[in-house]
Amino acid sequence: MAALVFKHCWRRLLLNSGSGAVGAVKPRVLEGVRHKSTVQYISRPDQPKLAYRRVKGKSPGVVFLPGYGSNMSGQKAEAMEEFCRSLGHAYLRFDYSGHGASEGVFSEGTIGTWKKDVLFMLDELAEGPQILVGSSMGGWLMLLAAIARPEKTKALVGISTAADHFVTAFKTLPIEVRKECEDKGSWTIPTKSNEEGMYTVSMDFLRDAENHCILQSPIPITCPVRLIHGLKDEDVPWHISMQVAERVLSPDVDIILRRHGLHRMAEKDDIKLIVYTIDDLIDKLTTMV
Numbered sequence: 001m002a003a004l005v006f007k008h009c010w011r012r013l014l015l016n017s018g019s020g021a022v023g024a025v026k027p028r029v030l031e032g033v034r035h036k037s038t039v040q041y042i043s044r045p046d047q048p049k050l051a052y053r054r055v056k057g058k059s060p061g062v063v064f065l066p067g068y069g070s071n072m073s074g075q076k077a078e079a080m081e082e083f084c085r086s087l088g089h090a091y092l093r094f095d096y097s098g099h100g101a102s103e104g105v106f107s108e109g110t111i112g113t114w115k116k117d118v119l120f121m122l123d124e125l126a127e128g129p130q131i132l133v134g135s136s137m138g139g140w141l142m143l144l145a146a147i148a149r150p151e152k153t154k155a156l157v158g159i160s161t162a163a164d165h166f167v168t169a170f171k172t173l174p175i176e177v178r179k180e181c182e183d184k185g186s187w188t189i190p191t192k193s194n195e196e197g198m199y200t201v202s203m204d205f206l207r208d209a210e211n212h213c214i215l216q217s218p219i220p221i222t223c224p225v226r227l228i229h230g231l232k233d234e235d236v237p238w239h240i241s242m243q244v245a246e247r248v249l250s251p252d253v254d255i256i257l258r259r260h261g262l263h264r265m266a267e268k269d270d271i272k273l274i275v276y277t278i279d280d281l282i283d284k285l286t287t288m289v
Contacts, residue, residue, distance in 0.1 A: 048097040
């Protein structure tokens with residue numbers, strides 16, 4: 001009963017505080033995690049060890065999937081952990097191979113490689129039904145995982161979802177630029193999401209990514225889907241979230257567009273909205289049970 005009352009207090013704080021669409025969340029959620037989980041490692045035969053942090057708790061659990069070149073230690077990931085811990089729900093976050101604290105070489109990773117990482121973690125460490133939360137490329141992997149593990153995936157929250165993005169963005173380049181990239185074997189992409197101001201992907205990476213594109217046909221996902229995207233996202237166009245919403249088979253799909261939202265969606269109001277969205281889905285899934 002105490003947890004239920006606390007949960008509704010959360011919702012009142014979110015809805016009634018007067019700062020736009022969502023209100024003030026408990027300050028400790030946005031100021032850092034007080035009882036942070038410890039980094040652990042899981043081994044796989046002939047594969048890099050993966051680093052993860054886990055909070056054990058009740059179902060549905062929440063699994064966070066970070067973006068390309070990102071890791072499990074960002075503000076969104078830590079705010080979600082504190083929220084899940086406060087309500088007693090399970091939470092899992094981890095670094096893909098070649099990312100963060102995990103083993104592996106980043107430049108050797110592909111969408112297929114990281115999809116396997118996600119499925120392995122879901123199979124080995126995520127107990128019972130899960131809400132998958134994917135940021136940017138993590139949103140693409142979230143959709144691929146939901147297709148591959150429908151029995152475990154009970155709801156999705158996409159943040160700046162980058163489904164098919166590497167492939168579609170490359171195909172929009174002038175043919176002479178594409179030819180130049182193919183000749184040198186790589187494509188350098190400008191971005192504001194890292195210190196270098198760019199990232200480079202190989203043609204092999206793009207060919208693998210094309211094998212995992214999902215926006216050309218209906219997406220066989222039937223669980224609740226929530227898609228949050230910033231209109232000022234300069235890395236991944238917000239219309240990709242619209243395309244995902246149009247193609248998933250689920251009858252329960254909501255899109256939330258943030259007028260001033262950037263790609264990382266890491267401002268305090270962005271994080272409040274993400275946490276509220278997860279809270280609402282937990283409530284929905286619990287009620288359905």
